[in-house]
Amino acid sequence: MEIIPCRQATYLISKREGHALTLRERFQLLVHLIVCEFCRRFLEQTKIISKEAKRLASEEKLTQEEKRKIREALNLL
């Protein structure tokens, strides 16, 4: 079986999370990851990114002026 290129391997990495790979694709990806350090890093790093994305929080707040505008809009009802 031929080794798939990195372009396809990175595509399959996303697809794998949706449990949407065929048996053949799963095997192709597995073999690719054994031989390709770049794609192993891609896999690790995108895992970190999606894990940390869940924890994103903002400390930004509405200003008093913005709250006043919202209050006005609600009063129009």
Next chain:
Amino acid sequence: MPAKWIENFSDSLFSYAIVRVSDREIARDLVQETFLSALQNLASFRGDSSEKTWLFTILKNKIIDHYRKSSTDKTVSFSEVEGVFSLDDYFDADGEWKESAGPVNWSGGGHDDFHSKEFHEVLQKCLSKLTAQCRAIFTLKYLEELEFEEICKKLLVSTSNYWVIMHRAKLTLRRCIEKNWIGS
């Protein structure tokens, strides 16, 4: 009690929205629309959840509506996707990583504190630079933790397009983070 909503919930609704839409004005409008719809549908609030939970449910639906509108706007997504993103920036003619685009090692060199505020700031900044469609799909999957079938349904995207867009989102996001995190 509607009279207390703004005081009690507007800041938490707002910070929830701004992480997901990356735009202050849009986030503020979404909070306002949430309160408006809540007032108009006050009769349907049965009190089997808290007011806060109920308001957040409304806000989440407003965010999805916003995603659907912004990611099906053809003029925007065409120029954004075609203009900014190309697989050729990442892979050569054989489909292998280009020398300049291959992922570098992130561990070591003091760059492995991914829980840090600094990393989260980089991530937030890079998320805001994604195209509307990429941001919508990435956010619904990883922040809202919806299943991909549900995301496709909500955004009116085909399954095969979903994977193409997610592939783009991850390539773009990962590279932006590497540039701003390791490169700094």
